[in-house]
Amino acid sequence: MEQTLSDGRGHSLDLKGIGHAFGATVALDEINLAVAAGELIALLGPSGCGKTTMLQIIAGFLRPSKGEVRFDGARVEHIPANRRRIGMVFQNYALFPHLTVFENVAYGLRARKAAKDVVAAKVEQMLGLAQMAAYARRLPGELSGGQQQRVALARALAIDPGLVLLDEPFSALDKNLRLDMQIEIKSLLKTFGVTSIIVTHDQEEALSMADRIVVLNKGRIEQIDSPDALYDRPASLFISSFIGHTNLLRGTVTETDRVQLDAGPEIDLGRSVQRRRGTPVTISVRPENIAFGAERPGAIPVTIRATVPLGAVSVTEGITASGEAVKISQARAAGIAKAQTGDAAWLSINDTSRVSVFSTPIDDLSKHQQRSV
Amino acid sequence: MNPAGTSASREMLPVVPLAALFFAAFVLPLIALVAVSLFRTPEFADLSPAQYLRFFADPFSIKVLTDTLWLGAEVALATLILAYPLALVYVASGPFMRTLITFLIMLPLLTSTVVRTFAWIVILGRDGIINSAMLSLGFWQAPARLLYTWQGMVLALTQIQLPLMALPVINSLLRLDGNLTRAAEGLGASRARIFITVILPLTLPGAIAGWLLVFAAAATAFITQTLVGGGRIILMPSYIYQQAVGVQDWPFSAALSLIFTLAVTGIVFAIGALSRRYLRGVDAA
Numbered sequence: 001m002e003q004t005l006s007d008g009r010g011h012s013l014d015l016k017g018i019g020h021a022f023g024a025t026v027a028l029d030e031i032n033l034a035v036a037a038g039e040l041i042a043l044l045g046p047s048g049c050g051k052t053t054m055l056q057i058i059a060g061f062l063r064p065s066k067g068e069v070r071f072d073g074a075r076v077e078h079i080p081a082n083r084r085r086i087g088m089v090f091q092n093y094a095l096f097p098h099l100t101v102f103e104n105v106a107y108g109l110r111a112r113k114a115a116k117d118v119v120a121a122k123v124e125q126m127l128g129l130a131q132m133a134a135y136a137r138r139l140p141g142e143l144s145g146g147q148q149q150r151v152a153l154a155r156a157l158a159i160d161p162g163l164v165l166l167d168e169p170f171s172a173l174d175k176n177l178r179l180d181m182q183i184e185i186k187s188l189l190k191t192f193g194v195t196s197i198i199v200t201h202d203q204e205e206a207l208s209m210a211d212r213i214v215v216l217n218k219g220r221i222e223q224i225d226s227p228d229a230l231y232d233r234p235a236s237l238f239i240s241s242f243i244g245h246t247n248l249l250r251g252t253v254t255e256t257d258r259v260q261l262d263a264g265p266e267i268d269l270g271r272s273v274q275r276r277r278g279t280p281v282t283i284s285v286r287p288e289n290i291a292f293g294a295e296r297p298g299a300i301p302v303t304i305r306a307t308v309p310l311g312a313v314s315v316t317e318g319i320t321a322s323g324e325a326v327k328i329s330q331a332r333a334a335g336i337a338k339a340q341t342g343d344a345a346w347l348s349i350n351d352t353s354r355v356s357v358f359s360t361p362i363d364d365l366s367k368h369q370q371r372s373v
Numbered sequence: 374m375n376p377a378g379t380s381a382s383r384e385m386l387p388v389v390p391l392a393a394l395f396f397a398a399f400v401l402p403l404i405a406l407v408a409v410s411l412f413r414t415p416e417f418a419d420l421s422p423a424q425y426l427r428f429f430a431d432p433f434s435i436k437v438l439t440d441t442l443w444l445g446a447e448v449a450l451a452t453l454i455l456a457y458p459l460a461l462v463y464v465a466s467g468p469f470m471r472t473l474i475t476f477l478i479m480l481p482l483l484t485s486t487v488v489r490t491f492a493w494i495v496i497l498g499r500d501g502i503i504n505s506a507m508l509s510l511g512f513w514q515a516p517a518r519l520l521y522t523w524q525g526m527v528l529a530l531t532q533i534q535l536p537l538m539a540l541p542v543i544n545s546l547l548r549l550d551g552n553l554t555r556a557a558e559g560l561g562a563s564r565a566r567i568f569i570t571v572i573l574p575l576t577l578p579g580a581i582a583g584w585l586l587v588f589a590a591a592a593t594a595f596i597t598q599t600l601v602g603g604g605r606i607i608l609m610p611s612y613i614y615q616q617a618v619g620v621q622d623w624p625f626s627a628a629l630s631l632i633f634t635l636a637v638t639g640i641v642f643a644i645g646a647l648s649r650r651y652l653r654g655v656d657a658a
Contacts, residue, residue: 061555081558088559094552098574098652107570108560159560 010037010195011071011085011162013058018067020053027053029219031067040189040196042210044203046242050219051199052167058197059165060084071162082111084163087156087194091168093148095140101127101151102136108159122158129188130154145173146181153185157192164189166198170205182208203243207231215239231286237358240284247287247326248362253279259357263320267298267349273357284356285349287315287329292339293348300347302326304339318345410627417624424628434612434629441609442636444526445592449584451531452538456583460543461572478539486533490600493529494520497601521603529601530591537590538583545579546572574652581648585641592637609633 018031028050035041043051056062057069060081069076076084088094095104105126109119127133130150140148149169156164169185170178186209189196200206206213207227215222215230215238223235234240241248251259251267253275260266261283275281293299302318305325309332316328316339326347339345349355413419428434463474481489496502497519507513519525549572557567573580595610602608607615609629616626 059559061558081555082561082563084559085561086559088556090552090556092550092552094550094556096553096556096571096575107557107562111557111560111562111566155556155560 009162010039010193012037012073013163013195013197014068014070014073015054015058016068016070018054018057018064018069020050020057020062020065027219028057028064031221033214033221033224035195035197037072037195038193040186040198040209040211042206042213043197043199043216044206044213044242045201045216047201049216051201051216054216055165055167055197055199058163059086059088085159085161087159087161087164089149089152089156089164089166089169091171093140093152093172095148095151095155097140099139100136101132101138101140101143104140104151105155105158107155112159126154126158127151129157129191146177149173149181149185153188157188157194161194164194164196166196168200168202169198170200171202178205179208185209207243215242232354234284234356237282237284237360237362240356240358245287245327245329246284247290247324249283249285249320249324249326250322250362251281251283253277253281259283261300261320262322263300263302263324263326264322265298265300267352267355269352269355269357271353275357275359279359280361282358282360282362284358285326286354287327288313289350289354290326290328290347291330291350292328293346295346296348298348300326302345302347304341304343304345306341307339318347406627406630409623410625410631412624415620415622415624424624425632427625428628428632437607437609437612438633438636440606441592441633442640444523444530444598444608445588445590445637447527448530448534448591449538449587451527452535452587453542453580453584455531455535456538456542456580459539460546460576463543464546478536481533482536486594486596487600489533490529490597493525493532493597493601497525497529520601521605523606526598526601526606530594530597533594533597534587534590537586538580541579541583541586542576543579545576549575577652578648581644585644589637589641593633 013033013035015031015033018028019026020028031054033041043054045051053062057064060076060079063077071084096107099107102123105123106119109122114122123136124133127136130153132147132150132154135143135147135151140151143151149172152169166185170181173181182205198206198209200209207230210227212224212226213230214224217238223230223239225233225235230239230243234243237248240246249261249263251261253273254260254266254277256272256274257269258266259269259273259281267283273281295301300320302320305317305319307314307316312332313329314332316330318326318328318339320326328347409417410424411420411422413421413423459474459478463471466474494501498504499516499518499520501519503519504513504516508516553571553575554567557571562570593610595614598606598608599611599614602611604611610633613626613629613633616622616629620626
């Protein structure tokens, strides 16, 4: 275990009954969230879901219409942003373009009137950690996107913050660089042991960075869970389609543990679906939870539309008799015959315990998705 | 197909009227001015640099020039100090207030300089608004002389030239990324510190542009200088007028005009060049 570097330790953060309205528009409603010290949380949701408002309330740029914000148990709504000891990393990094890398990182320390030698030592340490020591005399305009991000994080961490807020920090980076920076920044934040909140609309970013993910939709929290739990046991149809890829199929409950799919078969879920017989439902099955198989009870007949190779996996799409599209994701390996367009095939579900059942009709979801565009 | 030469000259055709006007109304008179300034006597006898030597040998003339440049600098500084709070209020305001402020800034530009100057005479005069108010409220025992003073002239010119400063400063403040001030605030900086270390340096190009505009406009503001200064304060524009129209010494007034023009444009270019050299990273914002 690496030793942690900041003396101040991460704050714990509690949001209780937070609500915020801009005029008649409700941006946030009844937000309750407890973040442990040192935890890395992602606020995930489509644009307009209220995640930026939430970030601004935590940072102190915005006072909530109602509710409590507590750092280490103490209320802070009345404390302005410049006295909250929060490190911010902005989407566009917001580095001061007229100041060198050194002066940028030193800014917060100088604002706190730290002694000159303390500033120099701290900046040197931060730039070393961010692997930017060689660039201390450069201006931000002379740096690449990844380098600017390292400086932005070094600047935020230099003030020994109790909390670091990152607003869409990877969206300005090339896709190839993103995963590298996500790993690097996650390890830096963990090394510091600082409590961190990352705001993003990118589920991959949330899945790769966070200890826990808070899914926001229309100003409300839909689910708070670990990345794995969120993926395997989404609490709503919205989440199941927002996190990762999924197949949504219509059906009707026939027995407590069985659903008759519009696509043909009746499937046995091996557990109670907690709904009455005759209830129309939508089931969500991940593409990697479906395999090609033989004709047998529970198998779904489809006509193959196309197969696309995507590096490590290949994805095949089939159409059911009811006209629903089903994607199948398979690891590419020798010996698997490629399904040809127009072929008939039978699909089976590998693990019915990882199939989610929702009462929400699919049509409602498309309204969700329109909002998120 | 037209030969290349023909098509290029066709493309230039639309600017011919403007170029002709510019040549006839600006370049030719300027050449005439240079020519006239090179005569030794008002009767246009003997070509010599005598008028320039006369100017630089005369402490009075040099004092008039430096006073005029100083007036421009002082007015530009005053408008700068007034423009920043105005611009900060503007940027922090909603759409309605912004429209109102823009209207108030533009309003002086919609009335003639002569009218605005006379308004200042009414305000500053011996029986003007300020004197009557201060006398009747008992603050002053006797009317103060406000008109025909240096301070009165700076005051009037500051009001009249303010739009030239406010608009570029507002413009550069609007272009400033709000995340930069938020970042500074999040890092613990006070409002004053944010202004000095972030807002001011990053809006300096706008401030310098405004300063140069106001400097040039105030230094050369013949009407306001003459009416509010009342002829008691001799500055370059009225000095040139007096030499040309009163004394009928055209060669000397031509030399004065050229020296004045070169001094003002020289300062404008020098400051422009210096700011481009030293404002590192600002345009990268």
